[in-house]
Amino acid sequence: xxxxxxxxxxAAALALSWWEGGLSxxxxxxxxxxxxxxxxxxxxAGVFGAGRQVMFSGAWARAPLSLRHHLAEDxxxxxxAAVWTLLVLAVIGWDLNSFVHQSHNLPTLSSLVGHVTASxxxxxxxxxxxxxxxxxxxxxxxxx
Amino acid sequence: MTPGAVVWSVLAGALVLWGTFSxxxxxxxxPIALVRWFTRSWLGRALALCxxxxxxxHLFCQRP
Numbered sequence: 001x002x003x004x005x006x007x008x009x010x011a012a013a014l015a016l017s018w019w020e021g022g023l024s025x026x027x028x029x030x031x032x033x034x035x036x037x038x039x040x041x042x043x044x045a046g047v048f049g050a051g052r053q054v055m056f057s058g059a060w061a062r063a064p065l066s067l068r069h070h071l072a073e074d075x076x077x078x079x080x081a082a083v084w085t086l087l088v089l090a091v092i093g094w095d096l097n098s099f100v101h102q103s104h105n106l107p108t109l110s111s112l113v114g115h116v117t118a119s120x121x122x123x124x125x126x127x128x129x130x131x132x133x134x135x136x137x138x139x140x141x142x143x144x
Numbered sequence: 145m146t147p148g149a150v151v152w153s154v155l156a157g158a159l160v161l162w163g164t165f166s167x168x169x170x171x172x173x174x175p176i177a178l179v180r181w182f183t184r185s186w187l188g189r190a191l192a193l194c195x196x197x198x199x200x201x202h203l204f205c206q207r208p
Contacts, residue, residue: 034204045193112149137179138189
């Protein structure tokens with residue numbers, strides 16, 4: 001991506017985020033803007049990613065299963081990956097537990113984020129981060 | 145502070161500590177490597193994008 005295009009895309013994302021920050025969850029414009037960003041990112045992933053993935057999906061899905069091989073070859077990174085897995089599963093598990101109990105004493109992750117997105121600046125900042133993450137997931141680290 | 149908020153604080157602290165430690169060590173996969181791992185194949189990228197889209201819809205269209 002050229003530098004000019006990147007600057008224009010960044011400025012558009014910032015402007016969209018600021019506009020989105022002023023909306024609420026019940027507004028149709030909030031729904032359409034979120035759906036439009038999702039559609040744009042998914043189409044972008046397909047258009048720019050065709051034939052440029054690093055691995056085939058089958059090999060990617062099977063790779064973590066060779067745990068013994070990974071531990072023997074690269075024990076440090078393998079254990080670090082295990083720690084990441086545990087932390088991510090802990091977050092998902094605790095969020096599910098909080099959701100199932102529906103108790104004021106057990107807030108879900110989204111209810112905590114809801115305190116941030118309740119304000120214009122907070123919603124705009126979280127939306128901007130969300131767009132950025134989507135862009136990275138759609139376009140990042142392609143094989144040249 | 146509610147018991148749930150305490151657990152969230154502990155999890156957030158663990159994520160920040162581990163993310164900082166692994167991010168500063170070139171021999172360990174840090175938070176960027178974690179995201180990068182999902183983008184190595186179409187399946188991983190599709191799974192990550194589904195989670196991303198669902199989170200966005202929930203946060204901006206269902207939550208205040």
